[in-house]
Amino acid sequence: MGLAHDLEALAIDIAREAGELARVRRTEGVAIAATKSALADIVTEADREVEALIRRRLRTERPDDGFLGEETGAERGLSDITWVVDPIDGTVNYAYGIPQYAVSIAAVTGEPTPEQWEAISAVVFNPASAELFHAARGDGAWRGEQRLVVNAEPSPAGALLATGFGYDPATHAGDLERVARVMPLARDLRRAGAASLDFAFVAAGRLDGYFERGLQPWDHAAGALLVTEAGGMVGGGGLGGTASSALSVACGPLLFDRLLTAALG
Structure with missing residues (x-):
């Protein structure tokens, strides 16, 4: 399959598990939150918990890789791979119950800065809709089994x-x-x-x-x-x-x- 496909498959598996944790924590949090501040605390804790799950899975499966996450910053690994992770992208939506949030996981090679890295695999998973978008470099982008294609050009209306x-x-x-x-x-x-x-x-x-x-x-x-x-x-x-x-x-x-x-x- 090649490295990019292997990393894509791993990211898909982790994103699904992490997304389910985020979804469950959101449901549990709303059930117990009595104030907006309490809900904010729950959302913050969910962010950290979901990122910790992703880090734990990656550490087990790919112990030599680096990690760059929203909640915990950057750690350079021994390999040329760095995982770039947003555990809950769209936390305000998440807090308000708007079903537009996602787990975002990418594997990149090179220096762990956008100007210097090359992304080789990617997953964006929305737990609320169960839609999973994924890609491996050179093999296209997909939503489940459907290949994705950008719009060639806008309509005459704009x-x-x-x-x-x-x-x-x-x-x-x-x-x-x-x-x-x-x-x-x-x-x-x-x-x-x-x-x-x-x-x-x-x-x-x-x-x-x-x-x-x-x-x-x-x-x-x-x-x-x-x-x-x-x-x-x-x-x-x-x-x-x-x-x-x-x-x-x-x-x-x-x-x-x-x-x-x-x-x-």
Whole structure:
């Protein structure tokens, strides 16, 4: 099968187990939470517990690999593989009971920074819908057994786009200015609240494109591979035009330059 497929299969198995833990903890937490602060504590604990499960599984199966996670930071391994993990992407949705959150797991080679790594396998799993998106480099992107293909180009009515906004009020004016620049390309705009699923939806043709400022490496590591393996392009404001916290953009090739130019301003 090759290394990429082996890592993809392992990530699928772990993502399913981790996603079920997240789903169960959400149900249990809501049942016992009496206040918003209590629910916030439960969500935070669920994040940590799910990441701990993923780390434990990877340590058992791949003890020499490195790890970069949202909750616990980076650890360089002895091998050339680093796992980049967001245990619960879309925690606000998760807290509010919106069924748009995901476990995101990617395996990358090279230096564990987006400008220097190469993603070789990826999984994005939504426990609420049981949808699982996965890819191995060179073998396409898939939703279950269905191969994914990005939309070749938007309809004459414009592109269906997605974006997101950070939690810092100081960034909102700039984000809204970016939306204003992009809207001439759009037929409509979606804001679903989980970056990994936005990337997956671009790969699946459910969105024509996605752009957002403020993403962290674990937000886009898996999703970016899904998009490129589905025939799309990913870039942004990072070194060499890579996706970064400054800007991340994903869409089909015919839309990419226009969307990137508008989003960068």
